[in-house]
Amino acid sequence: MSNLLPVLDVSSSATAVAEPCCTPLTRAPLAVEDAERAAGMFKALGDPVRLRLFSNVASADGGETCVCDIQDVGVSQPTVSHHLKKLREAGLLESERRGTWVYYRVAPGVLAVMAALLTPDA
Amino acid sequence: MSNLLPVLDVSSSATAVAEPCCTPLTRAPLAVEDAERAAGMFKALGDPVRLRLFSNVASADGGETCVCDIQDVGVSQPTVSHHLKKLREAGLLESERRGTWVYYRVAPGVLAVMAALLTPDA
DNA sequence: GGTTTGATTCGACGGCTGTCGATGTCCTGA
């Protein structure tokens, strides 16, 4: 239940190599293990409510936002929390408590990784 | 049950406008309707088997491949067929029967649409 | 300390989904 989705070398924030993290889907058949990880990320975005929550965070000024500012997505507040947890577990979001409120931001590198995976051939 | 996921203006193969089809997730909060469509696509890629099938098609020489050449993904033949149907319904794949075999290819524009959605800010 | 507000966790429930074997359909070749 821990250490889900290392998201390939997104963890290489230290070495900071500019090399593309992962082979595009279109380049070669995805290995079983890579498919497992990548599918986890896509799955996390595969729910309309979750996708809107993610978009709300991703488009927030300053790169982060309070839960209280994005929870108007048509479901109950516990459900919002549940979805945010899923996004966190998938490695797409990070959260931090500051005083009364909890702030969410997009995990660094995640967008680039997913975009790279979907890079068309041409 | 029909006309699922028009995938925004991917259907504009006639006009062929080079304009970006959709606003990135990071640009502004996704509208409810857009989230519904986009989530459908991500959801389709949210299964490891389906993602591998998609990758197999996307990375095939000539841009298309026979089902018989990609069905070795560890599940039964009916299950492969089921997943390919899901990918078709999500607008990600197209299929065509030629004689005995059925060929699949990535629906035009789909990769660009999804990659654009995930375009990072920076 | 007690109360209020913000957020997560818990337990439950209905519906969806991935999987399979069996069957059906379409095409080819003998």
Add this chain to the structure above:
DNA sequence: TCAGGACATCGACAGCCGTCGAATCAAACC
């Protein structure tokens, strides 16, 4: 016409998932 291969559909079943209200936790404010 019939046999056989390629692929899709059907029916069933177990497990997962999204949702909710209730309960809990955490911080702040009186």
